Amino acid sequence: MQDSTLKLLPPDIDLETKRVLKQLARSHRALAELKGFADTMPNKNILLNAVTINEAKDSSEIENIITTHDELFKAMSQSNYNNPAAKEVVNYRMALWKGYEFVKAKRVMTINMIVEIQQDIEKNRAGIRKLPGTVLQNQTTGEVVYTPPSGEREILELMSNLEQYLNDDYDAVDPLVKLAVIHYQFESIHPFYDGNGRTGRIINVLYLVLKELLDSPILYLSKYIIRNKTAYYQLLQEVRTKEGWEAWVLFILDGIEQTAEETLLLVKRINAVVDKTAEDIKEALPRVYSKELVELLFYEFYTKTAYIETGLSVSRKTAAGYLAVLEDAGFLTSQKIGKERIYLNKRLFGVVQEAGS
Numbered sequence: 001m002q003d004s005t006l007k008l009l010p011p012d013i014d015l016e017t018k019r020v021l022k023q024l025a026r027s028h029r030a031l032a033e034l035k036g037f038a039d040t041m042p043n044k045n046i047l048l049n050a051v052t053i054n055e056a057k058d059s060s061e062i063e064n065i066i067t068t069h070d071e072l073f074k075a076m077s078q079s080n081y082n083n084p085a086a087k088e089v090v091n092y093r094m095a096l097w098k099g100y101e102f103v104k105a106k107r108v109m110t111i112n113m114i115v116e117i118q119q120d121i122e123k124n125r126a127g128i129r130k131l132p133g134t135v136l137q138n139q140t141t142g143e144v145v146y147t148p149p150s151g152e153r154e155i156l157e158l159m160s161n162l163e164q165y166l167n168d169d170y171d172a173v174d175p176l177v178k179l180a181v182i183h184y185q186f187e188s189i190h191p192f193y194d195g196n197g198r199t200g201r202i203i204n205v206l207y208l209v210l211k212e213l214l215d216s217p218i219l220y221l222s223k224y225i226i227r228n229k230t231a232y233y234q235l236l237q238e239v240r241t242k243e244g245w246e247a248w249v250l251f252i253l254d255g256i257e258q259t260a261e262e263t264l265l266l267v268k269r270i271n272a273v274v275d276k277t278a279e280d281i282k283e284a285l286p287r288v289y290s291k292e293l294v295e296l297l298f299y300e301f302y303t304k305t306a307y308i309e310t311g312l313s314v315s316r317k318t319a320a321g322y323l324a325v326l327e328d329a330g331f332l333t334s335q336k337i338g339k340e341r342i343y344l345n346k347r348l349f350g351v352v353q354e355a356g357s
């Protein structure tokens with residue numbers, strides 16, 4: 001078992017080695033390309049909602065909360081829908097949104113904000129750990145590999161040091177390298193009884209927004225972590241046991257490059273499906289078509305009569321009429337869930353589902 005002495009930041013080592021600098025250039029290039037394309041998208045909410053639903057699903061999957069897009073769509077559209085896994089995923093996405101709005105407005109990341117994110121994910125008010133007993137185990141063997149700091153005072157001291165590292169650039173280290181340090185440090189402090197992984201993954205993307213490397217929270221390492229789970233746990237551990245910083249930083253930088261490239265493809269696909277659907281509706285249903293209607297249809301991958309009624313300022317009857325016509329023409333498919341009829345945007349759902357499978 002490792003002892004729990006965790007050092008304060010910054011690490012006392014040159015993180016920007018030759019190999020790191022080489023990979024950094026590639027990661028920054030991929031990230032800048034994604035940011036550039038996303039910035040030109042006319043309606044960013046379309047993109048954001050679609051990308052974050054997949055992130056919520058992937059990040060929760062690391063914690064073995066497995067759900068399907070179909071269940072998610074039901075849980076998102078019905079607040080009383082009873083599927084615990086899908087509900088947890090919806091909570092995750094709400095926590096992510098709240099954190100994003102905070103960082104966008106305040107341009108800082110604080111311990112309180114991090115505590116709130118964890119509370120929103122777990123839906124409990126336990127906050128920072130006060131009781132000892134939390135240990136990290138090897139995922140396969142169950143062997144205890146690390147005991148994180150256990151005193152509340154020590155945890156708070158480490159968190160306040162992390163808060164300073166997040167917000168100040170006193171060490172002039174590249175922000176992507178710092179992101180790797182921040183993720184290691186946060187997971188090693190392990191400030192909460194649970195939800196540390198998911199909270200840490202939200203901190204990652206909010207940090208990119210804080211450092212203005214992205215405008216919107218659209219780059220997520222969760223899928224990369226799922227694909228490289230063994231290496232992820234091993235490299236985290238080796239920072240502690242072997243000062244294995246270089247391999248860890250390279251792992252995160254490589255993840256940023258790969259994920260930025262994949263996300264760019266997804267964003268382009270979403271953009272293309274919005275444009276093509278707009279054209280098709282215009283041609284097939286010119287009397288129903290409006291730019292605003294298409295935007296409403298793509299806001300989430302489902303819609304309801306009430307959203308169209310409010311969004312277009314039309315009567316309920318007119319809104320219901322539009323949706324019925326769109327369903328007849330094959331653009332939407334409806335289901336009665338509870339008392340309400342929910343309309344699924346089949347094309348967007350298809351793109352999101354394919355990217356998230």
Ligand SMILES: Nc1ncnc2c1ncn2[C@@H]1O[C@H](COP(=O)(O)OP(=O)(O)OP(=O)(O)O)[C@@H](O)[C@H]1O
Nearest residue numbers: 062063136146187188193194195196197198236237
């Ligand atoms: N050896 C280790 N050193 C530091 N952090 C670790 C180590 N092993 C695992 N972790 C971190 O702990 C997280 C799990 O913590 P916790 O169970 O509190 O979070 P979670 O969100 O509930 O779970 P998950 O991350 O599996 O979704 C992992 O995602 C990883 O980031």
